[in-house]
Amino acid sequence: MTLQDIDKSRYRRHLNRVFIGSALALAAFSLGISQLLIALFPDPDGSHFHWNLLGVVAGALLVGAGLSRLRRHPFMTEVVYVWELKQRLNKISRKRRQVEAAAQQGDETAMQVLQxxxxxxxxxxxxxxxxxxMDELAARQTELNxxxxxxxxxxxxxxxxxxxxxxF
Known part of the structure; x- marks a missing residue:
């Protein structure tokens, strides 16, 4: 993955829209599916927990599928880039101890990973x-340099x- 310059205001604006749109879609799908299931399969006891839960799960799956399909849309460029960057950094974090130990031993690959x-x-x-x-990061960067x-x-x-x- 190559680091890219991202316009912060565009990223924040798009992230907020994606987040709000996803939350609204999840609420609408969850309620709609739950109400449909309750109408089709009423419970004489009045407990519809399982239908509500199924509605939320189905709504989450639909929103996830929608986001997955929209992943390559130009509107999502910055948001997807940041999601992918977070995934890469998370993978590095899981192996941080081994990478830092190797870097201390002079391993060039480990140093590039840390960079x-x-x-x-x-x-x-x-x-x-x-x-x-950021001060802690600057200190670590100086140490790595x-x-x-x-x-x-x-x-x-x-x-x-x-x-x-x-x-590692």
Whole structure:
């Protein structure tokens, strides 16, 4: 995955619309399906929990299918990019201990993975206005830069490939 420049205002606007649209669609589908099931299969006891639950599950599946189909629409470009970036960073986080240990030993691949992780996290946190931990990230980046310089490694987040994680 290559890091891309994202227009923050466009991303936030599209994310909000996708979120609100998904929530409204989920509510409408859930209520509609539940009411249809209750009308078709009434319960003499008046308990319709199972039909309501089935309506919510079916609504969630329909919204998920809709988002999946709209994934390649130009409106979704920034939102899908951020979703995919979060998935990549999550995969790195699961192997962070092994990657950091290998980087301390001078492993160039581990350093490139960390560089991508730090660059992606910085971009993600700036897009989401989560600047509370930016100082910690800057300290880690400085530590990585010093480590790379000590081992003669040139860091480049663009060199990251998901297959690099298979080693750890």
């Amino acid at each position: 991508f992780s730090y660059a992606g996290s910085r971009q993600l946190w700036l897009l989401d206005d989560n600047t509370l931990v 010093n480590l790379a310089q000590a081992h003669g490694v040139t860091l480049d987040a663009e060199r990251y490939d998901e297959s690099m994680l298979e080693r």
